[in-house]
Amino acid sequence: MATVVHRDLTCSPAVPADAAPFAVRVRGLTKRFGDRAVISDLDLDIAPGEFVVLLGASGCGKSTLLRILADLDRDLDGRVEVATRRAVSFQSPRLMPWKKVWRNVVLGLPGRPDRARAEAALAEVNMTHRSDVWPKVLSGGEAQRASLARALVREPDLLLLDEPFSALDALTRLTAQALVADLWTLHGCAVLLVTHDVEEAIKLADRVLVMRDGVIAHQAVVEQERPREVADPRFVSLRAELLAHLGVQEHG
Numbered sequence: 112m113a114t115v116v117h118r119d120l121t122c123s124p125a126v127p128a129d130a131a132p133f134a135v136r137v138r139g140l141t142k143r144f145g146d147r148a149v150i151s152d153l154d155l156d157i158a159p160g161e162f163v164v165l166l167g168a169s170g171c172g173k174s175t176l177l178r179i180l181a182d183l184d185r186d187l188d189g190r191v192e193v194a195t196r197r198a199v200s201f202q203s204p205r206l207m208p209w210k211k212v213w214r215n216v217v218l219g220l221p222g223r224p225d226r227a228r229a230e231a232a233l234a235e236v237n238m239t240h241r242s243d244v245w246p247k248v249l250s251g252g253e254a255q256r257a258s259l260a261r262a263l264v265r266e267p268d269l270l271l272l273d274e275p276f277s278a279l280d281a282l283t284r285l286t287a288q289a290l291v292a293d294l295w296t297l298h299g300c301a302v303l304l305v306t307h308d309v310e311e312a313i314k315l316a317d318r319v320l321v322m323r324d325g326v327i328a329h330q331a332v333v334e335q336e337r338p339r340e341v342a343d344p345r346f347v348s349l350r351a352e353l354l355a356h357l358g359v360q361e362h363g
C-alpha cells in the first residue's frame with residue numbers, strides 16, 4: 112500500500128523527537144508498470160542540505176524515482192516521505208511559450224505575478240537581461256537557467272534535477288554545473304540530481320548513488336574537497352569505481 116507523506120521541515124510536530132531530520136526518506140518503494148517492477152523495494156535517505164547524484168544505465172528507473180519524489184506519480188507501494196517544499200527542473204526546461212520569461216519564473220506561485228521576486232531569482236542565474244523576452248528566443252543554456260530560477264524562486268528544501276545539462280554543449284554545461292554548485296551553496300537545499308555523466312556526479316555530489324535493477328546497487332561518499340580536480344588521484348579512482356558499478360569499461 113502506498114504512503115506518500117509531504118513533510119514541512121520547518122514545522123513537523125508529527126515527527127518523533129528522536130527522528131533525524133531528512134529531505135527524503137523512502138522505505139520499501141516498489142513501482143510497477145503493468146506486471147513489471149521498475150523499482151523494487153528501494154530504500155533511500157537524503158539529509159537536509161545534502162547534494163546527492165543518481166547515476167544508472169538508461170531505463171533503470173531514475174526518472175521514475177524522481178517523478179515519485181516530485182509527487183507526479185502516487186501509484187506505488189511503500190513509504191515515501193519528502194520535504195514539503197520541493198521543486199523540479201527537467202531535461203527540457205518546459206517554459207510556457209505564451210508567457211515572458213519573468214512570468215514563467217513565478218508561474219503557479221500564489222497571488223499576483225510578483226515581478227520583483229522573478230527578477231531576484233533571474234539575477235541569481237545571471238538572466239536579468241532576458242527577463243522580458245519570450246522563451247523561444249532563449250538559447251538552450253538560458254532556458255535551462257530560467258528553469259532553475261523557476262525552481263529556486265519556490266525556496267525549496269529539496270531540489271530535484273532530471274538531467275538538467277544533458278542537452279547543453281560542453282562549455283555551457285560546465286558553466287551550468289558551476290552555477291548549480293554556487294546556488295546549492297547559497298540556498299542550502301538538498302539536491303537530487305540525475306545524470307549519465309560520472310565526472311559531473313563526482314564534481315557536484317556529497318554522495319553518488321548507482322541505480323541498477325530497480326534498487327540502489329552502490330553508493331560512494333565523495334571525500335574530495337571542492338572545487339574538485341579531475342586529475343586528482345581520488346577523482347580518478349572514484350571515477351573508475353563508479354564506471355565499474357555502471358558496467359562501463361574505461362578507455363585509455
Ligand SMILES: Nc1ncnc2c1ncn2[C@@H]1O[C@H](COP(=O)(O)OP(=O)(O)OP(=O)(O)O)[C@@H](O)[C@H]1O
Nearest residue numbers: 144145149167168169170171172173174175176307
Ligand atoms: N508511463 C510508463 N509506462 C510504462 N513504462 C514506463 C513508463 N514510464 C517509464 N516506463 C519504463 O520504466 C523504465 C524506467 O524508465 P525511466 O524513465 O525511469 O528510466 P531512466 O533510468 O530515467 O532512463 P534514461 O536514463 O534513459 O532517462 C523504462 O523501461 C521505461 O520504459
